[in-house]
Amino acid sequence: MFIVVQMQAQISEPNSHKSFWQEDFSEGQIPAGWIVKTLNDSSVSWECTNQPYPGSFGHDQQAPPLASKSGGYHLQFSPGVKVDKNYRKWFKAGKWADGYIMTSAIDCSGKNSVVLRFSQNFMWNDWGGVRADAGLFAGVSNDGEHWHEYEVRNQVGSEADCPNPMNVELNISAYAAQQKTVYLRFYWRGIFAWYWMVDDINLSEAPDRDISASSLISHKESGNSFTDRDVFRFNVVNLSAVKITEPFDCYLQLDKRQPLKVTVPFSKSFPLGIVDTVRVEFPPVDMTDYGIHNIRFITSLPDDSRKENDTLNVQLFSKAYELGEITGFSTTGSDFIFDCHHARIRINFCRDDIFRIQMAYNGEFTDPAGNDIVISKPVAFVNVKYSVLGDYYLLKTNNLALRVYKHPMRFELYKSDNSTLVWKEAKGITYGQETVQYLQRGESENFYGGGMQNGRFSHRDKTIAMKIDWNWEDGGNPNPAPFFMSTQGYAALRNTYAPGEYSFKDTVMLQHSEPRFDCYYFTGESLKDLLGDYTLLTGRPFLPPRWALGMGDANCYNRGTNKSRNTTGFKGTTPDVIPLIADQYISNNIPRGWILPNDGYGCGYTKLDSVVKELSKRGFHTGLWTENGVEKIAREVAEYGTRLCKLDVAWIGNGYKFAIDGCKAAYEGIENNSDARGFIWSVCGWAGTHRNSVVWTGDQSGSWNYIRWHIPTVIGAGLSAQNCATGDVDGIFGGSDKTYTRDLQWKCFTPVFMAMSGWAPKDKQPYVYGEPYTSINRKYLSLKLQLTPYMYTLCNEAFETGVPAVRAMVLEFPSDPVCFGTTTQYEFMLGKSLLVAPVYKDEAKRDSIYLPSGQWFDYWDGTMITGGTMLNNYPAPLDKLPLFVRAGSILPMYPQMNYDGERPADTLTLDLYPGADASFELYEDQGSTRDYRNGAFTKTRIEMKSDDLINQKCEIRIHPSKSSYKEMLASRSYLLLVHQKTVPGRVTIQGERCRKFRKKSDFDAATSGWYMDVNDRNGILLVKTGKFPTKDNVEVKTY
Structure with a gap:
């Protein structure tokens, strides 16, 4: 038996006059007369679909679509969906999810040779063991009962990735040539999971004359011990339609040496039979000069009709040299x-x-990465x-x-x-x-x-x-x-x-x-310095548009135009996203950011231009999911107004350069066709992806464990300058009311995030579980939107320095050894001021919250806590995310809105936490265009001086805004929230004493003045300044 497996994305097509039968499933259904046979369970069956493997336990991400030449519809067998995590029960019952599909009879009479070709992609596992006769088999028969089978996994191991596509070629002449009836069969046997996809099945006659430089059999690819008398041996296979009856030459070129020649002495009396193999051996050579050798083996058969398989190039490696x-x-x-x-x-x-x-x-120095990873270097001597x-x-x-x-x-x-x-x-x-x-x-x-x-x-x-291994689970590396x-x-x-x-x-x-x-x-002297140096060479993290800090919502809303049976998403058309989703956000009063209405293989879109306009009226930006490139992006961006692109693993899933180039192409596709900033989501990234794209963790199932391991994931990504790093809210599979709410809570304290519906029993919008979950989710989404000036400033800091918004404790407390290791892996700093400790268990408390030295405020009740301590049994009912503010902090906040830009940010709230001198340089720009790259932005320095936490005398100074941009506010009011217990004797603004109010309602109605609320969060002094030009200095003092 001889199997040719070609793993390139494209292979040479058989000569058109030699091909006599093919099936590419373009009709979207199993051809008439084909037989589908299911064993053990009727719901595990071969089907014709244009969707990839949808995911299941242990492999719960979508598989990449089969990258066959015809694309689209293909054959698929997906036992993993049914067997799932119940494989032990199947094994105990002695059942296997076996099944095959068989063609109708094919006439091969008059064909002296028959070659079967097809494209495939698969993944299998050996969980629970496999049967002795297990495998993925392509079979050929003359009567539909007696079969000759070929195992086509080609040594791809359990849980290993198959090349996509793997193009298989089988010479089945011995069983099909000159046969009136020939049946083909694809048989999954004796394995529990996961999937097999087959497409572009073709029968053709073999070329008249064709020999293949098949394999090197004398040496391994690696681990060789080279000597001064190495002998090279190769296998050569006759793939012709006839026997080879004359001699032919073979050549061996070792590195840059002169080629060696061997003549293989076939003749009419001593022919090389069809699909027979001959071993070719060369004289001994000295291999001791290098630890690596480049081998080129060439067959030279006169009038060989297929040249692409005449040469075998192999690189051989010694043991560690x-x-x-x-x-x-x-x-x-x-x-x-x-x-x-x-x-x-x-x-x-x-x-x-x-x-x-x-x-x-x-x-000889080489640089395969070129300018892809390192895009700039200092040029000074x-x-x-x-x-x-x-x-x-x-x-x-x-x-x-x-x-x-x-x-x-x-x-x-x-x-x-x-x-x-x-x-x-x-x-x-x-x-x-x-x-x-x-x-x-x-x-x-x-x-x-x-x-x-x-x-x-x-x-x-x-x-x-x-490495890129498409492992989205705990322990995987989706964006190394x-x-x-x-x-x-x-x-x-x-x-x-x-x-x-x-x-x-x-x-x-x-x-x-x-x-x-x-x-x-x-x-460098600090980890922050090192991040700065790293991103100096590889590029700074991109600055997202301000609206991108809002929540994203993804699903397919266009399945009504698609006839595939194996789909996800709503069975309507794209405009249905407006009443189904957008209007529901509004009726539930949920803050919002953007929508991806075509998220899913083969989804497409309908009336996109009007959808974008209607979503914009409702406060949503619109993005698109793409599985195969950005050829349409010019029209989608320039004419329709889309502003986001999510790249699928089917396109950039090979990672490395594919990911770098794909992200760059999509990012520039947005920027070259609008005045907007690029905003891209991708997976399978590499060093440098951070300058163009959000990186996310892939497809998982929502659970408490999912929340747990995502916390250090996002923290760790930031330590490679991946500032915008996230995972889907509550995963795309599974999930529950509580895990959704807990996951959303802490992700509101990261720059970007989204929820993806269509794969779980319940969709993933913040309102789907009803009360109390809707109100809790609304509370945190509202707080995230209010904290926009704080988060946006941190994102700009990442853009300028490489230091992420979400920070490992060691970044802010580099001298505290408690912060070095995993003790603090389930908490992080958002900037310098906020400590976030997500709840990742089904309980109303949180243990092991480490507060470094210094004074800390509990964000929710204002309780003061002295640091250098570990908090256990911290009360955390479902609506409470453990959140602490460092003494000496300034948190700028915008007015409450339901989406970015809903109203002018003409009142800036400053949430002030005394106890140490503090400063914050607020960054603002237009929010969505690229004008900031040409200096169109402002920075406003805000300072607070405070004596101590007992006397609580404060001086707050808002410096004039530096620089400008077209849309900047000429003036604004300031609302100061000073966390202190004592009632001040007086408060001055610009040196003049301002009015004290005794009732909160009177204070709320006034334009300036102050009010002390001793019952709110352990005491808060509220000060309204009235309106001031943003180019003026504003000074507030408490006595």
Whole structure:
């Protein structure tokens, strides 16, 4: 049996005159006469659908659609949907979700050879074990009863990802040639889950003359021990319609050496039969010069009618290959070159505190990432002093000292004194199929970064994956970034698209699956400094439009135009989103942000232009989901007015460069066709995605555990500058009234989030569970909208510095060892002022809330708490999110609105928490255009000086707004909420005593004055200033 599996996205089509039967399912139904047979359970059956595998337990994200050439409708068998987590019951009962689909009879008479081709995508698991006869089988029969089967998983293992598509070619001539009746069958057998998709089934005659350079059989891809007498052996297969009856030549080219030739001596008396294999062997060669070799094997059959399978290119890797000793040294400007036999190492200094190390095993430097990941570098000359000190070279700047040891080559990094260690290699870099750097871990060293690592933010003693594996669950890595930071004052960025793995054990091992090494190193005094340096090179996090801070709502509302049986979403058309969703937000008085009305494979849209206009009238912006590119984005943005693009895994799911390019294309698609800012959602991101896109965790099921592991996920993403990072509210599957409310609560204290309906028994709008949940959800969405100036300023800070809005405790308290590790993984700071401790269990309390040293206010009742303590049994009924404010904080707030821009923000509320001097620089701009990039924004510095928490004398100064933008307010009023227990003797505004009110109703009716509410949150002084020009200084004092 010989199976050809071609894993490219496209394969050569069989010659048109050779193809005699095909089925691409474009009619959207199983062809007439085909037989579908289900065993054990009638609800697990082959079907014809244009939807991918919808998701289930253990694999609850949608699968990517089958990327066949015809696309759209295909055959699908999805036992995972039915078996789900009940596979143990099935196993105990001795039942398996088996099923097959069989074609009607196909006439192959007159065909001397028959080749079966089809495209497939699948994923399977061995949970509960698999039957002895298990597999995914393509079969051929002449009578529909006796079958010859081909197992077509092609060594793709349990839970491993199949190439999409996997294009399969089977020469079935022995069973189909010259046969009047031929049946084909696709049979899922003896496996519980998950799915198999098949499309573009084709029968053709084999080419007249075709041999295939099939495989290298003498060497493994990796782990080889090269010698000076390696013998190469290859398999060559005859895929012709006839026997090969003459000799042909085969060539072997090893690296850049002269090719070797072997003649295979076939003849009429000694032919190579149809689908027969011949072994080709070459004389011994010396392989000891490199740890990596490029092999090219070529078959040369005269008049071969298919050339694309004549050549086999293979890269062979040794076991870990060490660089060895330094054999040469040279320098040019800020570049320092070291030779280690054939290998070459280049060190380049970008700045006094940033440098780059590259290694080329063959002396030829490459840069596959180009300008994709690192988009800008400092261009100033760096004064690097170098010297030779005994057994090492010393490269020294004003900020660092890099030692390069000679025997063998090894690096150590110190501060500029050349004595304070930053990091040192435990052994020299090794290369082969993977390149590894080995660092000695510091005694108390902690590590952060790695992009979005589900369920994790602090990585000491952990191993994290740097690869796209479509694992959306706890422990997965939906948006990795090959970047990490250390508490020892350094960070590293591997400039590569190669997947890898970082192990932060006693010996830190940093591995990527490529033979080259390319790493930028940053040194700094704080983690914030390191984030700034990292984003200086890779780009700052994007500044979202202000409306994007509101809640997003996604589903498909266009299924009425789609005849597929396997769909999600409402069975209507796009305009139905208005009465079904938008008007329901309004009738329930729910704050809102944007709607994605076509979220789902094959959904499409109807009357989009009028839908966008009507949603805008109701306070919603409109976005679109895309599964295959942005070809239509110009019209959708410029004519229809859409302002958001969510990229599906079907398009950018390959990650790496696909994700970088896809996000950039969509982002620029919005900006090139409007005056708006790009606003993109994506998954499978990489280093650099943060500059264009929201990253989210993928598709999961809502639960208490879902809430739990999402907290450190979002925290950790921020430590790789992924400022806008999130997961769907309460997942897209499962969920409940309580988990929805708890999940929404804490996500209101993150920059962006959305809910996705259509996959769970109940939809995911904030009002679907009724009371008390609707009111609680409304409360937190309203608070989020009021806190817009605080959140928007934090997003601008991320845009300017790389420091995220959602901050690990270690970012704000870098000297507190309690904050270094997982003790604080379920709490975070929103900016410098707010500490958020989400509730992630089904209980009305929260344990293990750590408050660092200092004074803290309970946001809800104003209780003062002295820090340096762990709170347990903190009362947290369903409507209460544990929320604390640091003494010495200023929280700016806009008037209550139901959507951004509903009314002018002409009254700015300042929520003031004395106890320490404080300042806040409020950032404001137009909110949706790109004018801010040309200086159209204002910054307003607000300061508070307070004696202490006992005397509570305060001085609040609002400085004149700096700069301007067209839409800025010429004047505004200020409402000050000063948290204090004592009633002041007097309050002055601009040095003049202002009126005291004894009744709250009188104060509310007045334009200026003050009122002391001793019963509100442990005491609040309310001060109205009246209206002042925003270019004026405003000063308020309490005595």
